[in-house]
């Protein structure tokens with residue numbers, strides 16, 4: 001845990017993920033300097049903190065945590081000034097990330113870690129215009145809600161130094177994050193590749209009229225999703241093989257991996273498919289706003305995280 005009053009993190013781009021990171025760092029006793037080009041960012045962050053802070057309090061804040069220790073800055077230069085980590089959370093558009101990371105690279109001393117929250121771009125593609133110290137630019141990919149889910153994937157590019165990776169890992173771990181360090185880059189990293197595989201299958205089933213949005217959600221929340229909070233897909237299947245474990249699973253089900261269970265090619269995102277998925281979600285939400293659902297989700301996540309801590 002970090003209790004040094006001088007520790008400051010910069011958050012650049014203050015949407016869902018930027019605000020999530022800000023909440024996380026504030027809850028860990030850091031100061032945050034934020035920047036966003038859209039008007040009203042400060043107000044949106046305060047509203048975000050109103051929703052997130054109660055769940056964070058329930059899980060336990062670090063000593064010195066203070067939600068007022070955030071400064072909304074007028075320029076990126078002001079935001080990165082004195083920061084030990086710059087967390088970039090701008091929209092997922094490659095050209096935008098390339099320009100923004102180049103600007104941040106110019107502004108920051110070489111020892112400052114610049115981390116992109118990108119969901120899948122490679123560092124080697126994003127840093128093509130970084131001319132100052134590209135070896136300290138890494139991916140720091142979080143999961144929503146950032147202030148509750150521990151995982152961050154820290155990914156290097158071919159130019160990233162191992163010293164910068166060490167420093168990035170250390171900073172995130174000191175804020176209580178669970179770090180997955182990937183020294184070899186891969187599009188989508190590890191967790192999003194798994195999520196995307198499932199998402200593609202789900203879209204096929206909606207497109208083919210095989211399952212509704214609500215059935216797809218129930219298929220996970222009442223089934224494998226409950227196990228996944230405790231064990232990932234590998235250990236889960238190890239247990240599914242009985243006494244024979246994973247060896248039995250692979251020998252038993254291996255041949256059927258060739259069967260057409262898995263489609264894995266993205267379906268065409270037609271207007272009909274888009275509308276069916278959107279309408280399905282609104283039906284399932286049954287009048288609950290996104291804020292209502294965030295509150296509901298956070299209440300549940302806090303209980304799951306507390307149960308896991310007790311289990312330890």
Ligand SMILES: NC(=O)c1ccc[n+]([C@@H]2O[C@H](COP(=O)([O-])OP(=O)(O)OC[C@H]3O[C@@H](n4cnc5c(N)ncnc54)[C@H](O)[C@@H]3O)[C@@H](O)[C@H]2O)c1
Pocket residue numbers: 012013014015016017018035036037038088089090091092096100117118119120141142143144
């Ligand atoms: N939403 C998720 O679940 C999720 C999870 C992990 C990672 N990410 C990644 O986080 C990043 C941000 O995604 P998001 O969901 O918060 O998006 P968002 O649309 O909620 O927020 C993006 C913010 O960036 C601001 N912005 C626009 N142009 C900018 C610029 N030039 N420089 C800086 N900021 C700019 C916008 O005003 C907005 O506030 C993306 O790279 C995304 O892939 C998202």
